[in-house]
Amino acid sequence: MAVRDPMDVATLKRLHSRIRACTKCVAAGYLAQAVPVVAGRITDRVMIVGQAPGIVELTTRMPFSGRAGAELRRWLARAGISEEQLAYRTSITKCFPGKAPTGAGDRRPSPAEIALCAPWLEAELACVRPEIILLVGALAIARLWGPGALGEVVGRSRRSPELNDALLIPLPHPSGASRWLNDDANRGRLHRALRLLGRAWQALPSLDAAGKVHSRR
Numbered sequence: 001m002a003v004r005d006p007m008d009v010a011t012l013k014r015l016h017s018r019i020r021a022c023t024k025c026v027a028a029g030y031l032a033q034a035v036p037v038v039a040g041r042i043t044d045r046v047m048i049v050g051q052a053p054g055i056v057e058l059t060t061r062m063p064f065s066g067r068a069g070a071e072l073r074r075w076l077a078r079a080g081i082s083e084e085q086l087a088y089r090t091s092i093t094k095c096f097p098g099k100a101p102t103g104a105g106d107r108r109p110s111p112a113e114i115a116l117c118a119p120w121l122e123a124e125l126a127c128v129r130p131e132i133i134l135l136v137g138a139l140a141i142a143r144l145w146g147p148g149a150l151g152e153v154v155g156r157s158r159r160s161p162e163l164n165d166a167l168l169i170p171l172p173h174p175s176g177a178s179r180w181l182n183d184d185a186n187r188g189r190l191h192r193a194l195r196l197l198g199r200a201w202q203a204l205p206s207l208d209a210a211g212k213v214h215s216r217r
């Protein structure tokens with residue numbers, strides 16, 4: 001990771017202000033209300049990309065602050081990442097999309113909403129330049145990993161030359177609405193993914209206060 005320019009801090013702050021003021025999906029008629037949610041620092045070395053905020057985040061305005069977020073934090077703890085080391089947290093679309101018409105979980109954002117929101121994620125990735133990117137759920141996996149069923153990609157990792165060689169690690173969505181983890185084989189895949197994350201986290205070179213790289217040895 002390169003030494004971060006103080007200008008980057010100002011750039012990210014400006015980007016967050018622009019994201020939080022965004023109402024593109026309201027103007028386009030896809031949402032009745034826009035409450036964009038994003039959080040993180042320029043120094044965050046892990047970025048978590050989820051699907052979209054849930055109803056709890058509508059009030060807290062903090063990503064992953066609902067039940068799914070609590071489960072995700074338990075997963076991160078299994079990988080050795082604690083609450084205070086929590087990563088940059090964002091999503092494919094940044095506003096609560098409403099409940100699914102079936103009543104099971106939240107509505108999946110439409111391709112049109114995803115396209116409207118995509119420039120924000122691209123700007124965040126370019127500004128923060130994370131070293132590890134956790135792809136939480138099918139939408140984030142499809143966007144940054146490419147096509148592949150959850151069972152084919154969870155438990156694997158790969159570097160992305162388009163994203164400064166960041167290590168991509170797919171995870172299932174931690175929402176209770178997902179039945180994917182009811183299967184033993186899938187729980188094994190999640191276990192492998194968290195082991196990969198733990199190893200990648202441990203392998204990150206340590207940085208001093210100025211952001212300079214030091215060997216952990």
Ligand code: SF4
Binds near residue numbers: 026093095113
């Ligand atoms: S989902 Fe994204 S593009 Fe749509 S209003 Fe919210 S921040 Fe803007």
